[in-house]
Amino acid sequence: GAVVSQHPSWVICKSGTSVKIECRSLDFQATTMFWYRQFPKQSLMLMATSNEGSKATYEQGVEKDKFLINHASLTLSTLTVTSAHPEDSSFYICSAIHRRGPTDTQYFGPGTRLTVL
Amino acid sequence: DQQVKQNSPSLSVQEGRISILNCDYTNSMFDYFLWYKKYPAEGPTFLISISSIKDKNEDGRFTVFLNKSAKHLSLHIVPSQPGDSAVYFCAAAGGGSTLGRLYFGRGTQLTVWP
Numbered sequence A: 001g002a003v004v005s006q007h008p009s010w011v012i013c014k015s016g017t018s019v020k021i022e023c024r025s026l027d028f029q030a031t032t033m034f035w036y037r038q039f040p041k042q043s044l045m046l047m048a049t050s051n052e053g054s055k056a057t058y059e060q061g062v063e064k065d066k067f068l069i070n071h072a073s074l075t076l077s078t079l080t081v082t083s084a085h086p087e088d089s090s091f092y093i094c095s096a097i098h099r100r101g102p103t104d105t106q107y108f109g110p111g112t113r114l115t116v117l
Numbered sequence B: 001d002q003q004v005k006q007n008s009p010s011l012s013v014q015e016g017r018i019s020i021l022n023c024d025y026t027n028s029m030f031d032y033f034l035w036y037k038k039y040p041a042e043g044p045t046f047l048i049s050i051s052s053i054k055d056k057n058e059d060g061r062f063t064v065f066l067n068k069s070a071k072h073l074s075l076h077i078v079p080s081q082p083g084d085s086a087v088y089f090c091a092a093a094g095g096g097s098t099l100g101r102l103y104f105g106r107g108t109q110l111t112v113w114p
Helices: none
Strands: A004-007 A010-013 A019-025 A032-038 A044-051 A067-073 A076-081 A090-100 A103-108 A112-116 B010-014 B019-025 B030-038 B045-051 B056-059 B062-067 B072-077 B086-094 B108-113
Touching: A004 A090, A010 A019, A019 A032, A019 A090, A019 A112, A032 A067, A032 A076, A044 A067, A076 A090, A103 B030, A103 B045, B010 B019, B019 B030, B019 B086, B019 B108, B030 B062, B045 B056, B045 B062, B045 B072, B072 B086
Parallel strands: A010 A112, B010 B108
Antiparallel strands: A004 A019, A019 A076, A032 A044, A032 A090, A067 A076, A090 A103, A090 A112, B019 B072, B030 B045, B030 B086, B056 B062, B062 B072, B086 B108
16 A cells, blocks of 8 residues: 655654654655544544645644644645644644545554653 | 544454444545554554445455445454454545545454454
């Protein structure tokens, strides 16, 4: 199947700093990528839809000024958590749509564990 | 509001037997359904999908059944293997929402014991 990578796989930072997470589609181009957040024992929560060359679309309740998304190329989207606080500690997962004819399949990255001290 | 529901948080099955994971949805506009498998601290892995124009799709040991009138789908794993132990997420797409946007259930932890 298609491969999506994330970097870093884990990061620990101090409160108030900003953290950038990269999501790359390695063997296909993705005009649309998604960013999810998962809390322990809970479902994946969609944060935003990242569209190449345009502004991201954020889900209700997600602060766009805090979670900055940039989709500058067809293979890279970045999520920057600005002025991170301990409540931002979570598992962040990106996904990319692989378009293959009549049906699209969404492939996920391995996730990034963010811990804010 | 949870549009996709997996009412069983866990399922335990003996190796070699069938595992049946269930999923219900509320939005009748959903037209594409997927199952993902997830290990701790990893991203979900795509398993199998089904379009609303079908009622069954098979891929090796995995079969997904869709009952549109009941807004219900299920994933059958036969025979179950210990390596199948993971959290399984049901997801749905369509309904005029953002292209590709998936709605996830809360997941079912499957444990396959020897």
